[in-house]
Amino acid sequence: MKRNPLSVAVKMVITGAMVGTLVACGGGGSDDSSATAGTSSGTSVGAVTGFGSVYVNGTRFETNGSVESDDGVGREDQLEKGMILKVRGDWDGSGQGRADQVGYDDTLRGPVSGMSWDDVARTGTLTMLGQSITLDSRTVFRGATAGAINSNPQGYRVRVSAWRLDDGSFRASFVGARAIGMDFDDNNEVEIEGVVANLDSSAQTFTINGFSIDYTSAVADDDFSLDKLTNGIVVEVEGYLNGNTIMAEEIDDEDDWFDDDDDVEMSGTIYNFDAASRQFSLNGVTVQVNGGTEFDDLRENSLADGLFVEVEGDFRNGILIAEEIEGQASDAELDGRIESIDLTNESLVVSGVRVQLTANTLIDDDDDDSRRSRVQDIQSLQVGDYLEIEGRQRSTENGFLEALSIEREDEDDDDNYELEARVNGVSSNSITIMNLEILLNGYRSSGAQVGDEVEVEYRQNSGGQFELTDDVDVDDDDSDD
Numbered sequence: 001m002k003r004n005p006l007s008v009a010v011k012m013v014i015t016g017a018m019v020g021t022l023v024a025c026g027g028g029g030s031d032d033s034s035a036t037a038g039t040s041s042g043t044s045v046g047a048v049t050g051f052g053s054v055y056v057n058g059t060r061f062e063t064n065g066s067v068e069s070d071d072g073v074g075r076e077d078q079l080e081k082g083m084i085l086k087v088r089g090d091w092d093g094s095g096q097g098r099a100d101q102v103g104y105d106d107t108l109r110g111p112v113s114g115m116s117w118d119d120v121a122r123t124g125t126l127t128m129l130g131q132s133i134t135l136d137s138r139t140v141f142r143g144a145t146a147g148a149i150n151s152n153p154q155g156y157r158v159r160v161s162a163w164r165l166d167d168g169s170f171r172a173s174f175v176g177a178r179a180i181g182m183d184f185d186d187n188n189e190v191e192i193e194g195v196v197a198n199l200d201s202s203a204q205t206f207t208i209n210g211f212s213i214d215y216t217s218a219v220a221d222d223d224f225s226l227d228k229l230t231n232g233i234v235v236e237v238e239g240y241l242n243g244n245t246i247m248a249e250e251i252d253d254e255d256d257w258f259d260d261d262d263d264v265e266m267s268g269t270i271y272n273f274d275a276a277s278r279q280f281s282l283n284g285v286t287v288q289v290n291g292g293t294e295f296d297d298l299r300e301n302s303l304a305d306g307l308f309v310e311v312e313g314d315f316r317n318g319i320l321i322a323e324e325i326e327g328q329a330s331d332a333e334l335d336g337r338i339e340s341i342d343l344t345n346e347s348l349v350v351s352g353v354r355v356q357l358t359a360n361t362l363i364d365d366d367d368d369d370s371r372r373s374r375v376q377d378i379q380s381l382q383v384g385d386y387l388e389i390e391g392r393q394r395s396t397e398n399g400f401l402e403a404l405s406i407e408r409e410d411e412d413d414d415d416n417y418e419l420e421a422r423v424n425g426v427s428s429n430s431i432t433i434m435n436l437e438i439l440l441n442g443y444r445s446s447g448a449q450v451g452d453e454v455e456v457e458y459r460q461n462s463g464g465q466f467e468l469t470d471d472v473d474v475d476d477d478d479s480d481d
Contacts (some may be wrong), residue, residue, distance in 0.1 A: 001182045010229065023411070042263030044087045044097075046310070047138075047161070047173040049362045050374035052275070054102065057265040057310055059091045059361040060374070061099040068103045070221075071191070072184055079104065080173030081315060081364060082140030084161045086257065091265070095359050107170060108160040110190035110241065111180065117150040122388070122407075124150070126158070126172065129192050129246070130211030133170045135163060137390050138405050139362055143177035159184055159191075164284060166271030168194055188238035191255065200230050208229075210324055212245040215239055216307065216317075216383060217376045221252035228253065234284065257285055258315040265312040266320070266330060273303055280305075287311055287320045298327035301326055328360070330390040330404050331453075332421035332434075338385045343378065347400075351417040351458075352436040352466050354400040361391075365408035381406075388415065399434040416469055420455045423448050429474060431456065441467035446474050 001183040053063040053076065065076045073079065085104055091097030117124035120207040122137040124146065135146065149156050154433050156177045162170035178184060194208035195219040204216045206229065218239070220226050229235070234254040239247045258264055272281040280303060289300065298309070309328045313322040336351025346357040357363075363377040381387075391403040401421070425432035428446055430439050439456050448454050458466050 003027050028171075031351065035317075039092050040263035040265075041090045042088070042265075042315070043086070044089075044091065044265040045257055046267040047083070047267065047362075048081050049253070049360055050377055051076075051079075051083065052373035052375060054079065054087070054099070054117045055087065055359055056085055057267055057372060059095050059097045059265070060359065061087050061091070061097040061102075063099045063102055066102070067107060068101060071104065071106045072370075073104050076102070079361060080140065080174060080176060082106060082138075082161060084163070084173050085477050091383065104161075106159045106191050106235070107162040107164065108192055109184065110192070112149060112153040112158045114164050115150045115153040117146045119147055122146075126153075126160070128158065128160075129190060130244075131168075131170060131192065131194070131209055133160060133172045134165075135172050135175070137407070138362060139172045139356050139364070140174050141177070142174070144179075145173075149175075150207075155180055156329075164193065164266045164470055165269060165372050166281065168302065171269055172218065183406050188249055189240040191236065191238045192246060193236045194234065196229060196231055196233050196235055199229060201229070208235075208237070213248055213250060214242075214245050215248040218248035218251050221250045222249075224251065224253045226251065252392045254284060255297060257283065258320070260315060260317065261310075262315040262322055263308065264315050268308070270303060270307045271305050273305050282309070282320070285315075285320050285406060286318070287313075287322050287325075288323070289322050293322045293348070294324045296324060296326040298325070302327070307385050328404065330392060332391055332393040332401055332419075334387075334389045334391075334401055334417075336389075336417035336419075337415070338381060338387065341381060343382060346378070350401075351419075351439075351460070353419065355389060355391070355401050355406075356394070357406075358402060360401045362405045364405070379410070393434060395424075399424055401434060417456060417460050418455065418457050423450050423452050423454055425450060431468075436466060439465055439467040441469070443468040444471045446472045448472050448474050 028240040041281055042058060044057050049055045063076055065071050067076060069080060076196050083104055085102055088101040089097055099371050101130045108128060108131060108332045112126060114127040115124065124135040125331050126133040126135055131275045144156060157180060159176045159249050160172050160176040161373060162172045164170055192208055196206050199206040204214065210370050218226065236254060237246060237248045239249040253469045264348060266282060269281040270282060271279045280287050303352060310328050311322050312324045313320050334350060334353055339349040348355040386409045388407045388409060389401065389403050391401045394400050394402050419433060423433055425446060429447060431436050455473040456468060457470040458468050461467050
């Protein structure tokens with residue numbers, strides 16, 4: 001399902017119509033139901049990519065400004081990009097929706113024990129409460145940069161919104177930091193979720209990924225009972241630290257994401273993939289592929305553990321029957337400067353490459369805290385800004401880059417650019433990628449052929465042409481998938 005709600009948002013700003021609705025935090029006061037007359041009614045689970053009201057899984061959900069949460073997040077203006085939300089409501093094929101309920105729950109909360117971070121690759125690992133959390137370019141940091149936490153990990157406590165993976169580790173979508181001594185607006189110091197192991201009902205202890213939990217003073221939350229504790233179930237635990245043990249104050253089993261017969265949108269990382277049964281797990285939910293499942297940006301034989309996807313379908317008898325599966329992993333990267341901006345078509349030209357924005361594009365930089373609408377995100381981009389972009393290479397319309405994430409580097413004055421993508425053409429004196437011809441300029445193309453994935457470093461010369469500044473690097477592990 002192709003969606004383009006950003007076009008609606010930007011054109012409203014350009015024409016001056018309904019600006020208040022877009023910029024306002026809630027926007028739920030309108031009685032015009034035609035804009036959100038949904039073709040689907042159910043639950044959408046995914047990370048926030050923008051506001052005005054909230055963008056989740058490519059849909060702009062109009063909200064009333066309130067959020068259901070046990071973690072001190074009760075209003076929409078307390079949400080941040082990257083936080084994983086559960087939205088119940090209606091949405092249509094144009095990417096417009098109305099939220100009846102918005103829910104947020106921290107995945108992990110507590111002091112950081114260690115961190116590694118590569119600022120060039122923008123990948124790393126955060127450890128807390130004995131848990132390992134993968135960080136990548138789509139992880140949104142608030143309260144402190146990744147570099148700041150990395151330089152002094154024991155100086156921070158964080159709240160993390162993450163996808164839990166099959167091996168018990170996590171992939172962070174959001175990391176909110178506070179210096180030690182500064183608390184979040186929550187009732188409990190720490191929170192952890194995971195699979196119960198080593199249960200000792202007499203001592204009233206168990207572990208999650210090897211981290212000790214003492215529940216002698218705990219109460220069960222909601223409809224859960226402590227008598228239901230057993231090895232192998234997934235629980236959420238809140239409490240406080242006593243050395244290397246969490247003294248649990250509240251325990252709840254993992255919430256069901258969906259109700260039976262729900263229409264569903266959900267994004268996450270595949271695990272437990274079984275090609276024979278055509279099933280895999282996503283955020284604790286079993287997904288069934290069948291003959292009617294459509295694939296966008298990937299093929300069924302590309303499905304594998306670790307792949308990030310968005311699934312739409314029907315939830316029946318505890319199984320999500322997939323109607324559409326869309327690949328959400330990036331296959332191209334670009335570092336360069338904005339040359340031009342087309343607000344009407346929501347596109348940029350960055351160092352010779354056309355970059356297309358969508359409702360799933362996450363636009364982020366260190367000054368993002370002050371912006372509370374998707375429109376402001378787009379309008380904040382200026383010609384001359386240096387961007388780091390990850391996305392998907394498109395072969396239609398002479399080739400372009402569909403952006404999944406954009407990060408602005410305010411202090412970068414480098415006029416050398418980098419592009420990692422597949423080759424469209426090679427000649428004796430140039431190489432073409434996404435309709436951008438780059439002169440070899442005396443450097444080697446390293447035997448690159450059409451379809452090869454390559455990394456190139458280049459610049460724009462005084463004549464306006466782009467030229468290599470180093471040899472072409474061909475990815476030897478390239479795969480047609």
